[in-house]
Amino acid sequence: xxxxxxxxxxxxxxxxxxxxxxxxxxxxxxxxxxxxxxxxxxxxxxxxxxxxxxxxxxxxxxxxxxxxxxxxxxxxxxxxxxxxxxxxxxxxxxxxxxxxxxxxxxxxxxxxxxxxxxxxxxxxxxxxxxxxxxxxxxxxxxxxxxxxxxxxxxxxxxxxxxxxxxxxx
Numbered sequence: 741x742x743x744x745x746x747x748x749x750x751x752x753x754x755x756x757x758x759x760x761x762x763x764x765x766x767x768x769x770x771x772x773x774x775x776x777x778x779x780x781x782x783x784x785x786x787x788x789x790x791x792x793x794x795x796x797x798x799x800x801x802x803x804x805x806x807x808x809x810x811x812x813x814x815x816x817x818x819x820x821x822x823x824x825x826x827x828x829x830x831x832x833x834x835x836x837x838x839x840x841x842x843x844x845x846x847x848x849x850x851x852x853x854x855x856x857x858x859x860x861x862x863x864x865x866x867x868x869x870x871x872x873x874x875x876x877x878x879x880x881x882x883x884x885x886x887x888x889x890x891x892x893x894x895x896x897x898x899x900x901x902x903x904x905x906x907x908x909x
Contacts, residue, residue: 750797751881757793757804758813758877764865767809778810778864792852802884803852810864814850814857815884817891827894831887832858843867859887 769775771784779788790806799818804811819825832849839845844867846860861880868876 747797747885750795750800751885753795754802754804754884755877755881757795758811758880759873761790761793761804761806761811762863762868762873762876764809764811764863764868766865766869776809778812778862779807780805780810780812781862801855801857803850803855803857805852810862812846812850812860812862813880814852814860816855816857817859817887823898824891824895827891827898828858831891831894835859 766776767779767788769777769782769784770788777784779785783789788808792803792805795802795804799816801816803814803816805814817828819828835842835845836847839847844861844863846862849857849860851857863876
């Protein structure tokens with residue numbers, strides 16, 4: 741895994757893009773009266789959607805899709821081998837089962853332009869009204885960094901166990 745200093749430009753780019761994208765407002769549906777659906781999910785009015793932004797570093801990607809009342813952030817984690825893939829899959833299943841405990845997490849990740857993302861977060865105008873925008877951005881970035889750190893530690897632990905059991909030479 742790359743060091744913290746190598747991640748700084750990537751993280752700063754994500755923070756700045758989220759800061760620009762999270763200028764959300766209450767915007768009721770133009771189709772159904774008294775409904776306020778996240779336009780980034782419903783896609784009922786194309787004029788309310790902004791162009792998606794992909795921020796990539798190595799094999800990691802972050803897709804930020806914005807609309808007038810919501811932002812969907814999708815994260816693709818770098819997977820170097822089968823063990824990384826299995827760790828990511830297991831951790832994502834763990835989080836998806838507990839998605840209701842995370843205020844902004846979606847249960848199913850997004851498939852966009854031929855890329856399967858591992859995790860998706862949905863931020864609506866209600867979230868930005870209830871929480872400070874800077875704190876929300878800091879939480880998203882801290883969550884991403886915590887996952888990357890945890891997956892790295894799980895990967896090293898699995899390798900250590902494999903060596904101690906004589907499964908690897």
